[in-house]
Amino acid sequence: MTVLVGKQAPDFSAKAVMPDNTINDNFNLKNFIGGHIGILFFYPLDFTFVCPSEIIAFNNRLPEFKSRNAELVAVSVDSHFSHLAWKNTPVEKGGIGNVQFPMVADLTKSIARQYDVLFHDEVALRGTFMIDKEGVVRHQVVNDLPLGRNVDETLRMVDSLIFHEENGEVCPAGWNKGDQGMKATSEGVASYLAGHAKKL
Numbered sequence: 648m649t650v651l652v653g654k655q656a657p658d659f660s661a662k663a664v665m666p667d668n669t670i671n672d673n674f675n676l677k678n679f680i681g682g683h684i685g686i687l688f689f690y691p692l693d694f695t696f697v698c699p700s701e702i703i704a705f706n707n708r709l710p711e712f713k714s715r716n717a718e719l720v721a722v723s724v725d726s727h728f729s730h731l732a733w734k735n736t737p738v739e740k741g742g743i744g745n746v747q748f749p750m751v752a753d754l755t756k757s758i759a760r761q762y763d764v765l766f767h768d769e770v771a772l773r774g775t776f777m778i779d780k781e782g783v784v785r786h787q788v789v790n791d792l793p794l795g796r797n798v799d800e801t802l803r804m805v806d807s808l809i810f811h812e813e814n815g816e817v818c819p820a821g822w823n824k825g826d827q828g829m830k831a832t833s834e835g836v837a838s839y840l841a842g843h844a845k846k847l
Contacts, residue, residue, distance in 0.1 A: 648763050648789065649762075649763035650787070651762065651763075651776065651784040651787055652784050652785065652786065652787055653783065653784065653785075654783065654784055655782050655783060655784075656676070656677075656685070656687070656776065656778045656782055656783070656784050657758075657761035657762060658675070658676050658677045658782075659675070659676055659751075659757070659758050659761065660673050660674065660675045660676075661673075661674055661751050661752060661753060661758060662674065662726075662727045662751070662752045663720075663727065663730075663749040663750060663751040663752065664727050664730040664731050664734065664749065664750045664752075665749055666745075666746075666747040666748060666749070668731060668734065668735075668745070670727050670731075671749070674749060674751060676720065677782060679718060679720065679749065680718055680720075680778060680780075680782070682780050683716050683717060683718045683780065684715065684716060684717040684718070684777065684778065684779060684780060684805055684808065684809075685717070685718050685720065685776075685777070685778035686705075686712065686717055686718070686719050686720070686775065686776070686777055686778075686801060686805070687720045687722065687762075687775070687776045687778060688701075688705065688719070688720070688721055688722070688773075688774065688775045688776070688796075688801075689721075689722045689723065689759060689762065689764050689771035689772065689773065689774040689775075690702065690721065690722075690723050690771065690773060691723065691724075691766075691770040691771055691772070691773070691792055692723060692724070692725060692770055693723060693725040693729045693730060693732075693733040694729070694733055694736075694741065697773075697792075697793065697794075697795045698723075699733075699738075699741065699742070699743050700795055701773070701795055701796055701798070702721060702743045702746055703738065703743055703744070703746070704798040705719055705721070705746075705748070705798050705801075706743070706744075706746040706747060706748065708798055708799075708802060709747055709748065711802055712802065712805065715802075715805050715806070715809060717805050718748070719748035719749075720748060720749050720751060721746075721748060721749070721750045721751065722750075722751040722753050722758055722759070722771065723750075723751075723752075723753060723770070723771060724753050724754060724756050724759060724769075724770055724771060725752060725753075725754075726752050726754055727750075727752040729752075730750040730752060734746060734750070753771070756768070756771075759771040762774055762776065764789055766792070770792075772789050772790065772791065772792065773789065773790035773791070773792070773794065773795070773796050774787065774788070774789040774790075775787065775788050775789075775796060775801055777801070777804055777805065777808065779808060779812075785804075785808055786804045786808070788800075803822075803823060803824070806823070806824040807822060810822075810824070810828060811828075814828055816828030816829055816830055816831070816835075817829050817830075817831045819839060819843070819847070820847050821847065827839070827842075827843070
């Protein structure tokens with residue numbers, strides 16, 4: 648699998664269902680992110696099982712992502728018609744409701760290939776990519792089909808990136824927003840471990 652961390656996120660243009668349910672025939676990733684942190688996440692298929700739980704979890708936390716100046720974009724190999732039908736299906740009937748981030752249609756599977764998450768040339772694995780304001784991938788994680796991702800961990804990684812950019816310090820194991828960071832020096836490591844090693 649390709650590791651994209653540290654590289655420019657592959658750009659793409661494709662049809663997408665927007666938050667207001669209009670169809671953007673030429674949705675462009677870089678234009679949409681445009682100076683924000685971007686969370687691009689792939690899921691296998693509409694109208695399946697683990698997928699709606701993840702999409703709803705992302706949507707439930709959308710205000711938290713927005714408060715961190717982060718934008719969400721979902722991608723699967725379904726058509727924009729399928730995305731829209733799924734949005735129009737109530738949650739209690741297996742739908743996702745009117746989620747408020749773009750849902751990109753990757754019918755040609757070219758986007759999944761660019762991000763190297765295409766599984767058996769059929770569907771996308773559960774790949775999540777955090778893209779910084781310069782368009783560089785700073786974090787990626789890919790789950791197998793039966794394993795739902797932890798959206799709170801994605802938020803934690805956004806917080807980690809923001810903390811690093813604002814303070815110049817690094818984030819040790821288990822770091823959460825509000826915790827002490829670590830100076831990336833020998834002295835900084837020693838100082839941090841002296842007070843935190845037993846809690847790691």
